Amino acid sequence: MQTEPESDPLPLAQLREELGHDPPHGADIAKACGYNLEKLAERCGCTERRLEQVFQEVRHHSPTHWLRELKLLQDVERLHWLDATGKLGSLKETLTDMGYRPGNFDRLFRSKFGMTPTAYLAKRRAALKAVGIDLTKCRSGEQPYPVIEGRFRFLRTQVGSDG
Numbered sequence: 001m002q003t004e005p006e007s008d009p010l011p012l013a014q015l016r017e018e019l020g021h022d023p024p025h026g027a028d029i030a031k032a033c034g035y036n037l038e039k040l041a042e043r044c045g046c047t048e049r050r051l052e053q054v055f056q057e058v059r060h061h062s063p064t065h066w067l068r069e070l071k072l073l074q075d076v077e078r079l080h081w082l083d084a085t086g087k088l089g090s091l092k093e094t095l096t097d098m099g100y101r102p103g104n105f106d107r108l109f110r111s112k113f114g115m116t117p118t119a120y121l122a123k124r125r126a127a128l129k130a131v132g133i134d135l136t137k138c139r140s141g142e143q144p145y146p147v148i149e150g151r152f153r154f155l156r157t158q159v160g161s162d163g
Contacts, residue, residue: 012044016058030070037063072108075100083121086139091117
């Protein structure tokens with residue numbers, strides 16, 4: 001008995017197109033493959049070696065690097081939501097629940113954004129407050145939650161690496 005594939009095959013040409021853009025392009029592809037290189041190659045109908053070649057041609061780094069970066073951005077977006085809704089709790093426990101070992105997320109985060117996740121979230125809260133958005137008031141219902149168009153835009157425009 002044959003089982004149906006979980007998702008349609010992804011032609012390498014379509015993957016090349018996705019890779020030509022900055023993240024979050026490709027985030028849905030990466031997530032559908034569980035951020036797993038073997039599953040990504042299978043979905044593209046090619047070998048892991050061929051996938052490595054395509055990534056080197058287009059992105060100048062490995063598919064593993066790309067998958068790790070997209071997972072990090074997805075997890076940062078999740079932290080935004082948890083922080084905004086007051087459900088963040090212990091950052092260490094949250095990160096463990098997300099599958100990170102202690103210190104791994106901090107190291108990845110610091111290498112990407114130049115600061116710790118704790119410092120980043122504090123800076124993000126301050127940036128939101130500076131434009132009139134108080135997350136405490138959002139949680140209590142006094143103020144609506146902010147709608148930020150474009151995934152990850154806040155990472156690039158509001159926080160930056162200026163301190």
